[in-house]
Amino acid sequence: MLLFLDVDGPLIPFGAADRAYPLHDGPPVPAGHPLLPRLDPALGPRLTALGCALVWATTWMDDANDCIAPWLGLPPLPVVRWPDADERPGPQYWKTRTLADWAAGRPFVWVDDEITEADRAWIAVHHPAPTLPHRVDHRYGLTEADFAVLEEWLGEHAGGARGRV
Template sequence: MLLFLDIDGPLIPFGAPDAAYQVFERRAGLPPGGGGHPLLDRVDPGLGARLTALGCELVWASTWMDDANEVLAPWLGLPPLPVVPWPDEDEPPALIHWKTRPLVEFAAGRPFVWIDDEITEADRAYVAVHHPAPALLHRVDHDYGLTEADFRTLREWLDRQAPD
């Protein structure tokens, strides 16, 4: 099972007043400043272990591209992850998110979870029609990032996919 992971919103919450966010200490051995990203200290380093515990193949699905492996993976205690290559398109597709088609293509018929803060019903409809395997498109509130409720939803869905 693939798990496509967006960064801005799900991992780095934004949109609420700065005082609303917990600030996490940088781990020893990591460069100060989070590779120059000013909001990295909003990312709970424990999310890496929680995401790994879901038992999925984690894949970056973010405009961070390879920077995710240089900056965020060490922060989260993750190894370098595969990165979805994005096509060079001048015009985004109508109605669906610009990531939707490339994620379906990358999945190549394999079941997947997509965690993002911009998923819509149009994306769910597209995946339902164009992807033969189970898929959970889970929208995270960018004000808060991944929460306990999100992890419960992910675990419940993944448990339902497990073979009997």
């Protein structure tokens, strides 16, 4: 089972006006990444415990392996390469078709803060395997409620597909 991970929003929360963000200790913060301390290092073990093959699905691209993976205690992960802006189809989110293509018929979970009903509808028609496009509230990032949804869905759908990339 693949788990596509976006960074900004799901892992690094932003935009909440109702509370201050907790800051976490981790490796030294690389220059140009002042929001990195918002990323809870405990998410690494939580994500690993899901038993999925984790894949970066973020505009951070290789920087996710350089900055985010060490912060979370993760090994380098595969990185989805995005098409050029002029090659991105619509009306679904520009990541949708690329992720379905990358999955190559395999079941997947996709954690992102910009997933819409158009994405879910497109995937339902064009991807043959079970999928969970899960929208995370960018203001708070992954929460216990999100992990409960992921764990329940994986319990129902993972079967023998866990861990294969």
